[in-house]
Each structure stands twice: as structure tokens, then as C-alpha cells.
Amino acid sequence: VSRGADLATVVRAFSYLLPSIFSVTIPMAFLLGVLLAFGRMASDSEIVALRASGVSPLRLLRPVVSLSVLTALLTFYVYAVLGPAANQAYREIIFALIVSRARNDVTPRVFNDDLIPGGTMVLYVSDIAAETGQWKDVFIHDTRNPQQPKVILARGGQLTIDKANRRVGLDLEHGVSYSFQPSTPGEVAADNFETGYFPFAYEEFFPKLPLAKGDRELTMAELSQRVRELRAQGRAKDTPRYEVEWHKKLAIPTACLVFGLLGLGLSLGSKKEARSAAFGLSIAVIFIYYVFIRLGEQAGDTGLMAPLPAVWAANVVLGAAGVILLFLNHREAAFDPLDPRHYSALLPRIRTRASSRGPAVSSARRPPTSGSTRWSSPRSGPSSCSSASWTSSTTCSRTRSRAPSSSTTTRSSARRSCTC
Structure with a gap:
């Protein structure tokens, strides 16, 4: 709105941001749904009734896995297919708004020094045609090159922007360009022209809008192609951010499967109120997951970790936690992960199992005790007993x-x- 956009353009720009939002909210909504559904069953003792009927809680994995696969496919389509196209369209809208603002910010009979950030060019026009936007009686003072400043006078001109090639410049007519060097101020070079094109550096005119597509605006095929091109050019150090984005387009949809396992494992043993516990657990799990993803993305982009483990570490850790919780709920009557008493009960079992793995003595070599039947060693053969x-x-x-x-x-x- 601050750049002169109408309501329709604002709505269209916001709609192009929805795929990026949905790629995060769809897994969150699925996790919350699993926690609400099975948490309510656990709080109403329906899980206990299923156990009493001989139904294993692992049978509940079937609907969860089925819905997880469907949700993962939907998230993949939104994030990996719709996302790059929507991000590119949003970038085009921002580019058009910047162009429109640049043209509309030129005010007649006013020295405009904000056409290029930094104030290295001053533009003055006497009038602007309302129908065509053509400038009349143009004066330009260009100090972008301090060693050779210029003064340009022209009868007419216009700002031209090539969206396809991302080029920006001034088309001037019937003018003259004066250039001089500070070392010899008395010498002035004049260049008359009928039509002239004076280009601007793209980075100067659009400092916050990169020329090439970003990694989030590329599809998986384009990301793979970009990685191959950079490696062929000997720029392998520039490939990690594209490889990280390629893995993210698979890891984030796969998070739906991870959230399904983790949500089922968390909700089966919970005895708290279903709704409050579900909201709290979902927020905690989502926060942990996206902190893992963000840290892994930064580590992969900077080269601290390889892209594969950097992106997939969150899925592996939370997926393993979900499998462990399901195993504990299958072995125990009800394992509540939020109840510390379950962990204190598990410690003696772990110590007992660890101590029982010591070197065992064979029962054949064990010395006989009083009152017990003495059997001969198997090595003595069956002839020792009649x-x-x-x-x-x-x-x-x-x-x-x-x-x-x-x-x-x-x-x-x-x-x-x-x-x-």
C-alpha cells in the first residue's frame, strides 16, 4: 500500500504468500488433530477399553499412517510445486510496484535526488505528459563516477525498465552530454546526440531485489540443474544452499509422517485434559522441529554440516522419539511422557538389564548344591549314567x-x- 498498490494488487500479492504459509500450517494442523483425537480417547479411557478388548494400540497406526501419507503428498504439492511459482509471482509484483513508484516519484520542477539510492544522481524535469509519461526539458547531474561527473541536457526523455532482462535506463532525445575531470576543470567534453540510452546498474536501482531467481523460487529440477552448473564452473562452494533447499522440499512434507508417529505416541499415555494438553504439546513439538530445521539450514548453508544430515536431523530425532513412545505404550499399560514417575520406574529396569548382561556361568559347570539332583557334564557322555x-x-x-x-x-x- 505504501508503494501505491491498489486493493486488488495487495490481495493478489497476499495470495502468492499462502503456499509458504500452508507448507508450515498443514503439518501443524495434522499434528494438532492427532493429539486432539487420540488424547480425547485416552482421557475418556477408550484406549483402556481397547486394551481390555485385546486390541493393541499399534492398530491405531493404520489410520494415522494413511492420513500422514495423504497430508505429506498435499504438503509436497503446496511447498515444492506451488511454492516456487507463487514466490516468483510475488517477486514480479514487488518489481512492478518498485517500477511504478520510481516513475511516479519524479515530480516536475523539483530536483529529485532519490531516483537512485545514495543520491548520486539529481534529476530535474520541467513537465511530464499525463498520457504518455514523457519528460520534457530534462536536466541530469550524474556523480556516480566521481572521477568523471556528467551533466546531461535533453529536450525529452523517459525512464525505461525491461522486466524480462532486468534492465533500467533513461531514453533521452535531442540532447548533449557534458563530462569533465576534476584534475582539469577547464576542459569539458561535449557529446551531442539525437537519441541516447543511459543505463543504470540494476543493483543501484533495485538494491533489495536480486536479479537471479532465489533458491526458494526454483523447483527441484531447477535446483538440481543449478547445482550441476555451479559444479561444472568450479564453484562447488556455492552449491550448499541449493542442496539444502532441495532436501527441504522433501523433509518438510515428510514431517507429516513424523508428526503422526509422535502425536500418537504422546497422546496414548496422556491422562490430562485432551484439549489443553494437545495445544501445549503441538506448540512444543512444532517449536522444537522448526528450531531444528532452522539451525540445520544455517549449518548447511554455511558449510558446517553436509546438506543431507543438516536438513533431515529434525525428522530423524523426532521420528525416533515417536517410535520409542509407541514401543513404550505397547509394552506398558499407559506411558505418559509428561509423568516423571514413569521415567523413575524405568531406571531400575535399565540397571537390572545392564547388570544381567554380564558373563554367565554355564549350568553344566556350576557346582552342585545340597539337596539338588547332580547331573553329569555333557562332555562326560551318556555312558556315565546307566x-x-x-x-x-x-x-x-x-x-x-x-x-x-x-x-x-x-x-x-x-x-x-x-x-x-
Whole structure:
């Protein structure tokens, strides 16, 4: 609006920003929906009822994964297909607004020094035709080159901007150009012309609008082509930002799958109010994810990390957290990730399992204890025990099972008679 845009142009420019917004809000909305749906089921004890009916919570993965795939495809189309075209269209609108403002800012009978940022050129026109925008009686004082300043006088002129080639200049008619050097102020070079074109450097006229397409305005095919071109030119150090953007066009849609796993794992064990817990968890997860993405993008652009691990680290970390939560909810009755008591209960189990992995002693080499049956080592072979001993063992076991009320002495003697 400050650049003279009408309401229709503002609405059109805002619509071109929607793909970039939707590429972030679609995964967020999906995560919030998963947390709300399954968090409500958990708070209403419907998950407990499913467990009691013999239904595993992992069965709930089927609808979640199906919706995750559909949401990921939609996000990919919005971010990787619509996004570059919309960003390019938005850039064209900004370019047109800057051009329109540059033409409209020239005021007749006023010394205009803001045509080029920095005030290195002063423009004066006596009048401007309302129909064509043609300038009349043009005066220009050009000090862009301090070693050779110029003064240009012309009967007519106009500002021309080539959008396709991003060129900016002045078309002047019936004029003369005076140039001199400060070292010899008495010598002036005059150049008469009927028509003349005086170009401006694009970076001078549009300092905040780059000439080439940015990485977010390129499709995946164009990004791959740009990387190949830079490597062929020996500029491999300029490729990381294009490779990072290429991986982002796949990693951000894949986040829908990660959010599905993580949302299901977080909501199954939650016993808090579904709505408040869902909003809090979704905000926390989204914040963590996009902090990971932003840090990875900066690390990849600057070369601190390779583009692949820099972009995909967030998906790997949060995806692993989702799988772990699903596993814990499958093993436990209900694992609430926000309840510290579950973590304190897990620590003794972890220590017990770690200690049980020590060197085990074979039961064949273990020394016999009193009152237990002594079996020979397998290395001694079956000849150490007679067939009568095996028969006695079978008979003793049958006798004990049929006469449970026998005395301790009888059982001890039977056990001794079965010993090899």
C-alpha cells in the first residue's frame, strides 16, 4: 500500500504468500488433530477399553499412517510445486510496484535526488505528459563516477525498465552530454546526440531485489540443474544452499509422517485434559522441529554440516522419539511422557538389564548344591549314567506326582536313588 498498490494488487500479492504459509500450517494442523483425537480417547479411557478388548494400540497406526501419507503428498504439492511459482509471482509484483513508484516519484520542477539510492544522481524535469509519461526539458547531474561527473541536457526523455532482462535506463532525445575531470576543470567534453540510452546498474536501482531467481523460487529440477552448473564452473562452494533447499522440499512434507508417529505416541499415555494438553504439546513439538530445521539450514548453508544430515536431523530425532513412545505404550499399560514417575520406574529396569548382561556361568559347570539332583557334564557322555538310573528317575517323578502326601524322607530317598 505504501508503494501505491491498489486493493486488488495487495490481495493478489497476499495470495502468492499462502503456499509458504500452508507448507508450515498443514503439518501443524495434522499434528494438532492427532493429539486432539487420540488424547480425547485416552482421557475418556477408550484406549483402556481397547486394551481390555485385546486390541493393541499399534492398530491405531493404520489410520494415522494413511492420513500422514495423504497430508505429506498435499504438503509436497503446496511447498515444492506451488511454492516456487507463487514466490516468483510475488517477486514480479514487488518489481512492478518498485517500477511504478520510481516513475511516479519524479515530480516536475523539483530536483529529485532519490531516483537512485545514495543520491548520486539529481534529476530535474520541467513537465511530464499525463498520457504518455514523457519528460520534457530534462536536466541530469550524474556523480556516480566521481572521477568523471556528467551533466546531461535533453529536450525529452523517459525512464525505461525491461522486466524480462532486468534492465533500467533513461531514453533521452535531442540532447548533449557534458563530462569533465576534476584534475582539469577547464576542459569539458561535449557529446551531442539525437537519441541516447543511459543505463543504470540494476543493483543501484533495485538494491533489495536480486536479479537471479532465489533458491526458494526454483523447483527441484531447477535446483538440481543449478547445482550441476555451479559444479561444472568450479564453484562447488556455492552449491550448499541449493542442496539444502532441495532436501527441504522433501523433509518438510515428510514431517507429516513424523508428526503422526509422535502425536500418537504422546497422546496414548496422556491422562490430562485432551484439549489443553494437545495445544501445549503441538506448540512444543512444532517449536522444537522448526528450531531444528532452522539451525540445520544455517549449518548447511554455511558449510558446517553436509546438506543431507543438516536438513533431515529434525525428522530423524523426532521420528525416533515417536517410535520409542509407541514401543513404550505397547509394552506398558499407559506411558505418559509428561509423568516423571514413569521415567523413575524405568531406571531400575535399565540397571537390572545392564547388570544381567554380564558373563554367565554355564549350568553344566556350576557346582552342585545340597539337596539338588547332580547331573553329569555333557562332555562326560551318556555312558556315565546307566539306563537303570534314567528309569529310576522316571519312576521317581511318577511316584512323586501320584503321592503328593509322601513324607520328606521318602522324597529325599527317591531323589538320591535317581542320582547318577
